[in-house]
Amino acid sequence: MSATDVRPDRERIVEAADRLFNARGVQAVGMDAVRAASGVPLKRLYAAFSSKDDLVLAVLRRREGTWGEGIAATAAGATGARERLLAVYDFLDAWFRSDDFRGCGFINTYGELGGVSPEVADAVRTQKLSFQRYVAALVDELGAPPALAAQLALLAEGAQTTAAIDGRPDAAAQARAAAEVLIDAALRPPR
Incomplete structure (x- = not known):
């Protein structure tokens, strides 16, 4: 200091x-x-x-703010709901390529403490639910079926885990490509 x-x-x-x-x-x-x-x-x-638990919770709150701000900044130039949804994966791509990427801090902390700290488990669930709601609002704005939101959120979560474990930042691009297919299929008029 x-x-x-x-x-x-x-x-x-x-x-x-x-x-x-x-x-x-x-x-x-x-x-x-x-x-x-x-x-x-x-x-x-x-x-x-x-206590250390209080500190862990403060770190998770900080990360939640960083996550939300990062997605918002990446989506700032997007012109519609589809582009804002895909911006999630662009945000992930940039994050996965950063020198300090070690996986999702929420997932990592849950893995270490979620079984023994109800407060940590609740904080992690709250962040994940907040992200799911963000995606759901964009899916609703897009006029796509609500089930698409869960699918897109799972792609983002899976990309984080894959990038951390495999050390492959291209997981974000792969998830983005899959998201485009899902979005296009969800918006395709029924036959």
């Missing part, structure tokens, strides 16, 4: 924890590592977050 860093403790702590959790996993990172990475003394760290 530099002497000129005046960000509030809480912000520095969450940012440092997010980086560490993403790189190493939640359970592998202790509060002392977060203290060292954030530059916030342990006493002030615990004043900001009474």
Whole structure:
């Protein structure tokens, strides 16, 4: 931490924890590592977050904001619902190619803590439901059958997992191509 860093403790702590959790996993990172990475003394760290679970939840809230802002920014130039739906996969493509991509932080955290922390499980479910609602609203705007929303959301989730496990950023392009086929089929008039 530099002497000129005046960000509030809480912000520095969450940012440092997010980086560490993403790189190493939640359970592998202790509060002392977060203290060292954030530059916030342990006493002030615990004043900001009474437990590691509270910190994990704050990191998930931060990631939810980052996710939503990233999709919105990528979709900003889109001219219609179809293009905004496909922008999800364009966002994923850029994210998968970033140096710090280690998979979905929500999925990863759920895998580590979802079975033992109802609060973490709820936070992950809330984010996934929020994304599904976003997709459903665009599908509705498009005038396509509601079932398309679940299919497109599953493609996005599957692309995240595939890209993380296989290390293949092209999973986003493959998911986008499949999404185009699904969208076109859903909009095709019945015979």
